[in-house]
Amino acid sequence: xxxxxxxxxxxxENIGLVARAMKNTGFKDLRLAGxxxxxxxxxxxxxxxxxxxxxARRYPDLDAALxxxxxxxxxxxxxxxxxxxxxxxxxxxxxxAYPPSMRIGLLFGxxxxxxxxxxxxxxxxxxxxxxxxxxxxxxxxxxxxxxLFPLVHSPLPxxxxxxxxxxxxxxxxxxxxxxxxxxxxxxxxHETNQAHVTEMIHDLFGRLAMTDRDRRLLLAIFYKGSASxxxxxxx
Amino acid sequence: xxxxxxxxxxxxENIGLVARAMKNTGFKDLRLAGxxxxxxxxxxxxxxxxxxxxxARRYPDLDAALxxxxxxxxxxxxxxxxxxxxxxxxxxxxxxAYPPSMRIGLLFGxxxxxxxxxxxxxxxxxxxxxxxxxxxxxxxxxxxxxxLFPLVHSPLPxxxxxxxxxxxxxxxxxxxxxxxxxxxxxxxxHETNQAHVTEMIHDLFGRLAMTDRDRRLLLAIFYKGSASxxxxxxx
Numbered sequence: 001x002x003x004x005x006x007x008x009x010x011x012x013e014n015i016g017l018v019a020r021a022m023k024n025t026g027f028k029d030l031r032l033a034g035x036x037x038x039x040x041x042x043x044x045x046x047x048x049x050x051x052x053x054x055x056a057r058r059y060p061d062l063d064a065a066l067x068x069x070x071x072x073x074x075x076x077x078x079x080x081x082x083x084x085x086x087x088x089x090x091x092x093x094x095x096x097a098y099p100p101s102m103r104i105g106l107l108f109g110x111x112x113x114x115x116x117x118x119x120x121x122x123x124x125x126x127x128x129x130x131x132x133x134x135x136x137x138x139x140x141x142x143x144x145x146x147x148l149f150p151l152v153h154s155p156l157p158x159x160x161x162x163x164x165x166x167x168x169x170x171x172x173x174x175x176x177x178x179x180x181x182x183x184x185x186x187x188x189x190h191e192t193n194q195a196h197v198t199e200m201i202h203d204l205f206g207r208l209a210m211t212d213r214d215r216r217l218l219l220a221i222f223y224k225g226s227a228s229x230x231x232x233x234x235x
Numbered sequence: 236x237x238x239x240x241x242x243x244x245x246x247x248e249n250i251g252l253v254a255r256a257m258k259n260t261g262f263k264d265l266r267l268a269g270x271x272x273x274x275x276x277x278x279x280x281x282x283x284x285x286x287x288x289x290x291a292r293r294y295p296d297l298d299a300a301l302x303x304x305x306x307x308x309x310x311x312x313x314x315x316x317x318x319x320x321x322x323x324x325x326x327x328x329x330x331x332a333y334p335p336s337m338r339i340g341l342l343f344g345x346x347x348x349x350x351x352x353x354x355x356x357x358x359x360x361x362x363x364x365x366x367x368x369x370x371x372x373x374x375x376x377x378x379x380x381x382x383l384f385p386l387v388h389s390p391l392p393x394x395x396x397x398x399x400x401x402x403x404x405x406x407x408x409x410x411x412x413x414x415x416x417x418x419x420x421x422x423x424x425h426e427t428n429q430a431h432v433t434e435m436i437h438d439l440f441g442r443l444a445m446t447d448r449d450r451r452l453l454l455a456i457f458y459k460g461s462a463s464x465x466x467x468x469x470x
Contacts, residue, residue, distance in 0.1 A: 013248075020374060026367030048371035084446070088388070130388055132261030136283035139255060142380050149381055153323070153365055188459045200452050207443055217435050221423065 001103050002095075002151065003029040004144055005065050005072075007119050008110040012038060016045030016053065017141030023049035025148040030056040031105075033065040062107075062122050067170040071098065071209050072105040074115055074123035075147065077137040082117070082199035083126050084207070091127030092150050102165060106147055111140050121202040122169065124209045166209040175215045176205050182222045236338050237330075237386065238264040239379055240300050240307075242354050243345040247273060251280030251288065252376030258284035260383040265291040266340075268300040297342075297357050306333065307340040309350055309358035310382065312372040317352070318361045326362030327385050341382055346375050401444040410450045411440050417457045 004022060009015050009032065019030060019042070030052055032038070038053070046053045059065035066072055073091055076083075086094065098104060107123055109115030114137070120126065129138060129146055138146065166172065180198060183189050189197045208214055239257060244250050250273065254265060265287055267273070273288070281288050294300035301307055308330060314320055321329065333339060342358055344350030349372070355361065364373060364381050373381065401407065415433060418424050424432045443449055 017374060017377075020371055021377060023368060023371060024366045024373050024377070045374075047374075131259045132387070133258060136255055136258060138259050139252060139280075139282075139376075141374075142252075142256060142259070142377065145377050146380065146384055152367070183456065183459070186459050188456065200448075204443065204449060204452060208439065213435070214439055217432075217439060221418065 001029070001100065002027055002148075003031055003069060003103065003105050004148075005031040005033060005062070005105050005107045006035075006140070007062055007065075007107060007115060008034040008113075009140065011111055011140070012040075012042035013045045014111060014140045015056075016042035016047075016049075017139075018144050019046040019049040019052040019056070021141050021145035021148060022052050025145070025152050027148055028052060028055070031059060031065045032056055033059045033062045062119055063170070063173070066105055066107070066122050067168060069103045069105040069169050070166040071102065071125070072107055072123040072169055073125045073127055074107040074120055075109070075143055076120070076126050076128055077114055077131075079128070080117065080120060080126070082196065083120055083203045085126040085128050088127055088129050091125060092147075092154075094125065095151060096154060103168075105169070106144070108140060108143055117199060121199065121206070122173065124166070124172075124206045164211045164213070166211055167215060171215070172206070172210045175210060175218060176202060178219060179205065179222050236264070236335065237262055237383075238266055238304060238338065238340050239383070240266040240268060240297075240340050240342045241270075241375070242297055242300075242342060242350060243269040243348075244375065246346055246375070247275075247277040248280045249346060249375045250291075251277040251282075251284075252374075253379050254281040254284040254287040254291070256376050256380035256383060257287050260380070260387050262383055263287060263290070266294060266300045267291055268294045268297045297354055301340055301342070301357050304338045304340040306337065306360070307342050307358040308360045308362055309342040309355055310344070310378055311355070311361050311363055312349055312366075314363070315352065315355060315361065318355055320361040320363050323362055323364050326360060327382075329360065330386060331389065341379070343375060343378055401446055402450060406450070407441070407445045410445060410453060411437055413454060414440065414457050 004018065004027060006015065006018065015032070015038065022028065022030060035058055042053055043050055073095060076085065079085055095104060107115065109119060129143055131138065180189070180201060183197070183201070205218070210218070239253065239262060241250065241253065244267065250267070257263065257265060270293055277288055278285055308326055311320065330339060342350065344354060364378055366373065415424070415436060418432070418436070440453070
């Protein structure tokens, strides 16, 4: 199941167009994170997709909006130093390969700024929709539509794979947070490299789309302080 | 060469979004038929695609707008009794198959009415972009974008990828071997769990398709014995 999450969208007309694009392609779950108010203009551009707008859930922040999802793909127009980006085709292939029971989030940033690095950390994978010139970037609703359309109208049917289910995002984040804490306690991170290392660690372990087993193994490895303690973690 | 022709577009914001979608996908020739006036709003939504709007030619009627083209494909949301429609994929295949010297027109109708039957007669082929429900139809700029995008980003053949290259397998294995050694030295692994843990570690870090940067980060993390040592690893 796919959810579309908009982080800090500021133009109500765009939100309406996103709802319309979702209706056109058969998607329903729209989530709005950090939005101030939804103006009437949104309903004007949502033509015949008012139900999606009405049912759209609002969240105070991105954490809350993504908490129950298993995997999150973030759309980014520009390459980020600390986050690897999938090609558009690879990202679509990956999305299509998950079984229907998986809750997959497609995350799009603010119209002007895109996603901040902090917002990017909440994703497992990043992808970039190819474009002809550096400027302009795609309109928000255009980016959503270009991502959703090939998910339902795939040129080649890809069979669902029986992959292990990743943990909900909030548990993945919690695990990464604990790893970062340990690295900090061990002074692997210090003030000057903290932001940089934090992003690299998020990128690295985000790409695992961490399962419950992965988490147990990772925490056991990082808590390894003493052999006896590691054993208690059940590895 | 492709031209986008809008028949009697009435919403200036949509015209601006069409220009932006063309810029995003690398197309230049926009033609406006039967348009009364182009409002400033068009330039607002055309973000960084003002040149396409400025250069857009205006024609009193469709006849004039299509006169110099060789083939015209008309987009239509609903099936027309007297006009056969190609599937979207077939239409795209046909468009892609023409040599570059051909002047191909992509014709889109008014936002509310679509193309009239009379307008449709000026086309060689009709095509319909698949949609999930009868209503709403695609937004005008959305329909243009969905048509242009696959013309430049055909799913086959797959172009060379710009993602970071994973290390050769032997280097990935070597990195995992070093991690295993460290875990052994720290007595995280012992005789009874060694085989099991070794496989889990291979699975976990194998899934990263490890790049050179990943390797540096991982080894720095695992060698963390002392903070100064980790720093020497270049993180």
